[in-house]
Amino acid sequence: MTAHRKNVLLVLAFCVVLPPLTAHAMPRLLPGSTALTLSQGVSLGIAALSLNLLLGYAGQLSLGHAALLGAGAFGASVVVDRWSAPMFLGWIAAAVVGGAVALIIGVPALRLRGIYLALVTMVFGLTMQASVLRWQVFTRGSAGAALPRRLIGDHILTNTSVYLAMTLVVLVLVWLVDRNVLRTKIGRAFRMIREDETVAQAFAIDVTRYKLLAFVLAGAIAGLAGALYGHSIGLVNSDVFSLQVSLRIVLFVMIGGIGTRWGAVAAAILLSLNTKLPESLRGYDLIIAALIVLYNVVRFPGGLAGLVAHWRGAATTATVADDDEEVAIPHFVVDHDETTIATDEPLLVVEEVTVQFGGLRAVDSVSLSVRAGTIVGIIGPNGAGKSTFFNAISGFAPTSSGRVFIDGRAVHELPPHARAAAGLARTFQNVGLAKDLSVRDNILLAQHRAATYNGGAALLYTRAANEIEQRLGDAADAIVGGLGFAARAATPVRELSGGQQRLVELGAVLATGPRLLMLDEPTAGLSPGAAENLADRLRELRDDHGQTILLIEHNVPLVLDLCDYVYVLNAGALLAEGPPRQLARKPEVLSAYLGEVVL
Amino acid sequence: MGQALVVGVIAGGIYGLYALGLVLVFKGSGVLNFAHAEVGMLALLVAQNVIVGHGQPYLVGAGAALLTAVVVGVAFERAAVWPLRAAPRMSVVVATIALLSLLIAMELRIFGGLPRLLDPPIHGNGITVFDVIVSPTQIVSLIVVAVVGLALAAFLRFTDFGLSVLAAAQDQEALRFLGIRLARVSIFTWGVAAALSALAALLIQPTIGAIAPNAFGVLFIKALGAALIGGLFSMPGAFVGGLVVGIAEAEIRHATVSSSLTGLPELCIFGVVVLVLTLRPQGLLGRTR
Numbered sequence: 001m002t003a004h005r006k007n008v009l010l011v012l013a014f015c016v017v018l019p020p021l022t023a024h025a026m027p028r029l030l031p032g033s034t035a036l037t038l039s040q041g042v043s044l045g046i047a048a049l050s051l052n053l054l055l056g057y058a059g060q061l062s063l064g065h066a067a068l069l070g071a072g073a074f075g076a077s078v079v080v081d082r083w084s085a086p087m088f089l090g091w092i093a094a095a096v097v098g099g100a101v102a103l104i105i106g107v108p109a110l111r112l113r114g115i116y117l118a119l120v121t122m123v124f125g126l127t128m129q130a131s132v133l134r135w136q137v138f139t140r141g142s143a144g145a146a147l148p149r150r151l152i153g154d155h156i157l158t159n160t161s162v163y164l165a166m167t168l169v170v171l172v173l174v175w176l177v178d179r180n181v182l183r184t185k186i187g188r189a190f191r192m193i194r195e196d197e198t199v200a201q202a203f204a205i206d207v208t209r210y211k212l213l214a215f216v217l218a219g220a221i222a223g224l225a226g227a228l229y230g231h232s233i234g235l236v237n238s239d240v241f242s243l244q245v246s247l248r249i250v251l252f253v254m255i256g257g258i259g260t261r262w263g264a265v266a267a268a269i270l271l272s273l274n275t276k277l278p279e280s281l282r283g284y285d286l287i288i289a290a291l292i293v294l295y296n297v298v299r300f301p302g303g304l305a306g307l308v309a310h311w312r313g314a315a316t317t318a319t320v321a322d323d324d325e326e327v328a329i330p331h332f333v334v335d336h337d338e339t340t341i342a343t344d345e346p347l348l349v350v351e352e353v354t355v356q357f358g359g360l361r362a363v364d365s366v367s368l369s370v371r372a373g374t375i376v377g378i379i380g381p382n383g384a385g386k387s388t389f390f391n392a393i394s395g396f397a398p399t400s401s402g403r404v405f406i407d408g409r410a411v412h413e414l415p416p417h418a419r420a421a422a423g424l425a426r427t428f429q430n431v432g433l434a435k436d437l438s439v440r441d442n443i444l445l446a447q448h449r450a451a452t453y454n455g456g457a458a459l460l461y462t463r464a465a466n467e468i469e470q471r472l473g474d475a476a477d478a479i480v481g482g483l484g485f486a487a488r489a490a491t492p493v494r495e496l497s498g499g500q501q502r503l504v505e506l507g508a509v510l511a512t513g514p515r516l517l518m519l520d521e522p523t524a525g526l527s528p529g530a531a532e533n534l535a536d537r538l539r540e541l542r543d544d545h546g547q548t549i550l551l552i553e554h555n556v557p558l559v560l561d562l563c564d565y566v567y568v569l570n571a572g573a574l575l576a577e578g579p580p581r582q583l584a585r586k587p588e589v590l591s592a593y594l595g596e597v598v599l
Numbered sequence: 600m601g602q603a604l605v606v607g608v609i610a611g612g613i614y615g616l617y618a619l620g621l622v623l624v625f626k627g628s629g630v631l632n633f634a635h636a637e638v639g640m641l642a643l644l645v646a647q648n649v650i651v652g653h654g655q656p657y658l659v660g661a662g663a664a665l666l667t668a669v670v671v672g673v674a675f676e677r678a679a680v681w682p683l684r685a686a687p688r689m690s691v692v693v694a695t696i697a698l699l700s701l702l703i704a705m706e707l708r709i710f711g712g713l714p715r716l717l718d719p720p721i722h723g724n725g726i727t728v729f730d731v732i733v734s735p736t737q738i739v740s741l742i743v744v745a746v747v748g749l750a751l752a753a754f755l756r757f758t759d760f761g762l763s764v765l766a767a768a769q770d771q772e773a774l775r776f777l778g779i780r781l782a783r784v785s786i787f788t789w790g791v792a793a794a795l796s797a798l799a800a801l802l803i804q805p806t807i808g809a810i811a812p813n814a815f816g817v818l819f820i821k822a823l824g825a826a827l828i829g830g831l832f833s834m835p836g837a838f839v840g841g842l843v844v845g846i847a848e849a850e851i852r853h854a855t856v857s858s859s860l861t862g863l864p865e866l867c868i869f870g871v872v873v874l875v876l877t878l879r880p881q882g883l884l885g886r887t888r
């Protein structure tokens with residue numbers, strides 16, 4: 001049975017079995033008011049899932065979730081109360097309204113990070129409560145908007161246990177969607193954005209789009225949660241959706257464990273039962289919850305990422321393996337057999353690129369071309385502008401003038417993720433991987449472009465999406481195995497040694513199926529033996545797979561030995577170029593840079 | 600026009616006082632304190648309890664409020680800000696969010712969710728300016744705002760300790776080499792900011808009337824708006840920002856008094872906050888750092 005079919009059956013089973021079951025069992029176990037309280041808890045549990053998706057996966061903190069709940073509840077009220085439609089339609093409306101409002105908050109959020117994003121969402125929530133959610137036209141003002149549990153026509157659901165069952169069914173549905181997010185490219189993109197937006201772009205992930213998607217998804221789920229919550233209260237006004245509710249949802253997620261689905265839901269349901277506590281104990285639960293969060297923040301001081309990592313049980317005691325360990329470079333598994341036909345046409349052409357930082361010309365009108373199926377090296381002393389030039393080619397440094405072509409196609413105006421999608425893959429000096437994710441997840445992530453299913457298919461985890469995911473998973477396993485990391489596939493990258501991380505990065509970059517492989521100091525941190533070994537593998541990639549490679553390297557003898565053509569940069573300008581043998585004899589190169597090495 | 604101006608200046612001065620606390624902490628610790636306005640709320644509830652619940656004079660209540668705020672501010676500094684001094688700033692921000700949740704939970708637990716009343720400290724007829732009756736309390740409030748603002752500015756400018764507080768914002772490493780105890784500077788910053796929040800809460804209370812839960816969230820928006828307009832690093836800017844927010848609020852309220860859409864001033868301030876944050880995160884009048 002495929003995973004997809006399992007999902008469908010599970011949902012059907014829940015829909016059929018749960019309502020009658022709880023309708024019979026609940027009244028015997030608990031009084032009706034408890035069922036309503038529980039249904040509120042379940043609704044807030046769904047809201048917690050929404051924030052968990054945004055915060056735990058995508059790393060974006062929202063302090064205005066109550067406003068999204070409110071938007072959903074009032075949207076549902078318009079449909080169910082004013083238009084007398086069944087409440088199921090109201091729920092759909094709530095999700096749509098919530099998603100739309102989240103889109104509005106998502107647009108400024110794209111430009112903001114960390115503190116400022118938290119600020120804007122908090123101010124957004126407070127303003128909504130003080131303003132829009134009080135508007136008579138929309139919410140009936142302070143009198144409140146009614147949310148009858150209308151089944152159809154004049155039939156109102158009076159059995160609170162059945163309503164509880166319905167909220168549970170919705171919880172299961174949202175849970176499954178959430179799980180689908182996490183196991184597809186969407187969740188991987190979210191987590192990569194959380195870890196490092198720059199590296200995400202290098203893996204061809206459109207950061208803007210995925211951030212917006214995270215907000216809209218979270219908004220839709222929050223809107224739905226708001227409608228469910230409103231239906232269990234029956235009558236809502238703006239005061240129901242106060243800052244306290246937003247903060248409470250944050251507490252649920254932080255207490256339950258950021259990024260932990262069941263934890264967030266359990267915390268929401270348990271903490272919502274506080275109204276059933278005896279008067280003398282009531283209210284202490286939230287005080288304790290806030291204190292626990294405060295304690296955790298102080299104990300695990302890594303910002304949001306630190307908290308996430310703590311909850312995932314990693315990084316707190318980062319056991320970085322010994323860096324001196326000899327790394328044997330494996331034969332890379334190259335999955336894509338679309339061997340580039342070596343032609344005389346250059347694959348990469350860079351024309352007079354200039355990068356200016358204030359008054360400083362870090363790269364001054366440098367041109368370069370790389371023929372397909374060759375290895376080209378860039379050398380130069382420290383501060384020559386090599387890495388900046390690399391950044392300019394891959395789109396991470398703003399160029400003030402110049403042009404970049406891949407296969408004749410102009411890419412110099414494209415953002416980094418689009419250049420990556422055009423087949424330009426690169427490594428970073430400080431290792432461009434999601435370090436809190438496992439080795440295997442990183443390789444999966446690198447195959448972002450090969451995950452060709454669309455967002456809807458991902459959320460439903462359709463058969464097509466399932467098949468592609470299976471294939472990518474197999475490919476990832478093959479690559480991980482080929483790298484020699486089969487035993488450590490589930491290990492967070494952070495826990496590997498520097499040399500091992502570099503190796504995984506190389507595997508990941510190859511897994512993107514690049515036309516051009518750009519390596520920034522690939523032998524840094526490797527022993528001489530391992531460096532020689534790596535050079536052999538790179539030769540193999542070129543000779544057996546036609547892979548085109550452009551690399552920056554400090555190890556000059558290795559470059560002269562490995563590369564077909566070499567450029568020498570000095571003080572941001574091109575000093576010399578040519579085949580290695582000729583270059584090694586040029587006096588200006590010798591004096592400027594090679595002198596100390598060769599003489 | 601004139602009416603709105605008077606109302607705006609009175610409220611704006613108090614927003615400026617709030618913003619001053621935000622700016623002080625931002626300069627000292629590089630953090631926007633999300634719990635800033637709520638500290639004042641807790642202090643105000645304590646004052647109300649002392650004055651109404653225990654029948655003490657207003658000044659005793661005000662003293663208790665200031666003491667409460669300083670205790671909360673300093674305790675938070677010791678428990679979270681100082682241990683996290685080398686951590687990413689986001690950690691401290693999340694800590695202030697936890698503090699905000701804690702304060703709200705404590706207020707609900709101790710004082711309940713019902714609105715509470717507190718009579719203004721001074722009764723009397725007041726004076727009329729531009730057809731607006733300015734109560735004696737409001738006159739006192741204006742004087743207090745001006746005196747506190749100037750006194751703080753003078754203290755920071757003209758005393759050695761004050762200068763080290765300002766310098767701490769610039770370069771903590773250098774300060775350590777000069778033998779200045781950063782811990783003291785940090786405690787001072789958070790303590791004074793908390794006291795400013797309590798003072799502002801006491802001053803704004805007669806204007807908003809009943810002390811209801813949730814009331815202080817909206818004040819946070821205004822304080823933040825003031826701080827952002829003033830440039831997050833500038834204390835005089837915070838006051839200018841406060842006045843801008845206060846006057847704009849009064850004018851918008853005056854112009855839209857017949858509209859059925861409530862909260863338009865807040866909506867406008869939100870719009871300004873979003874615009875400033877997205878286009879000029881260093882603040883409208885602030886310099887790039």
